[in-house]
Amino acid sequence: MIDDFISLFFPRLCLGCNGTLLKGEKQVCIHCYTNAENTDSHLDKENFIKQKFYGKVDVSLALAYFVFLKGGIVQHLLHNLKYENQPELGLELGMRYASELLNYSEEWPFELIVPVPLHRSKLKLRGYNQSEEFANGLACTLNIPVNNALKRIKATTTQTSKSKLERWKNVDQIFEVIDKEVVGKHILLVDDVITTGSTLESCIQTLNAAGASEVSVMAIAAAK
Numbered sequence: 001m002i003d004d005f006i007s008l009f010f011p012r013l014c015l016g017c018n019g020t021l022l023k024g025e026k027q028v029c030i031h032c033y034t035n036a037e038n039t040d041s042h043l044d045k046e047n048f049i050k051q052k053f054y055g056k057v058d059v060s061l062a063l064a065y066f067v068f069l070k071g072g073i074v075q076h077l078l079h080n081l082k083y084e085n086q087p088e089l090g091l092e093l094g095m096r097y098a099s100e101l102l103n104y105s106e107e108w109p110f111e112l113i114v115p116v117p118l119h120r121s122k123l124k125l126r127g128y129n130q131s132e133e134f135a136n137g138l139a140c141t142l143n144i145p146v147n148n149a150l151k152r153i154k155a156t157t158t159q160t161s162k163s164k165l166e167r168w169k170n171v172d173q174i175f176e177v178i179d180k181e182v183v184g185k186h187i188l189l190v191d192d193v194i195t196t197g198s199t200l201e202s203c204i205q206t207l208n209a210a211g212a213s214e215v216s217v218m219a220i221a222a223a224k
């Protein structure tokens, strides 16, 4: 009742399209969920996301909720999640995507969810790690623990112009494992968006070097 009264004067807006949210809608309206393109990556083990890692690192499963398109709803959602102080959006998308995955199959092989970390200077500025929020949403629905086992020790990743060998040599300087919980486990590495995959590649190499048995990746969105 009070909520209805408040929303009459301060309508809650959809973080995808800025339209007014209806009762029962959280952060994102039903039209945006319908219009955002799903990757359907869970239906194809050798999907376009996994192909980004071919010849670089081994990835067991590569999954993303939406296809990332410049100027689309998904870019708007990610912008709000990262820059407009909307950590709950990450949680909501994580829970929703995990529910869809559980509807498809009740058996997922992941043992530990590890978010891609922000450098501490960026974390201080933003106040939260958007990938960790998404990871927390996934974790509470999939019932798998989250562990911030990776630490970013270099503020920026400038890997794209480097050769494969140079990238390999560069790995240790970007991330490090700070919790031995990863040893012998199938890790679900979680990021907000996958474009080239080079950040994830560095994380995977670091996790493998620390003794993880397998690594799968998951993101809110992936660029084709």
Ligand SMILES: [Zn+2]
Pocket (backbone or CB within 6 Å): 014, 015, 016, 017, 018, 019, 028, 029, 030, 031, 032
């Ligand atoms: Zn919307």
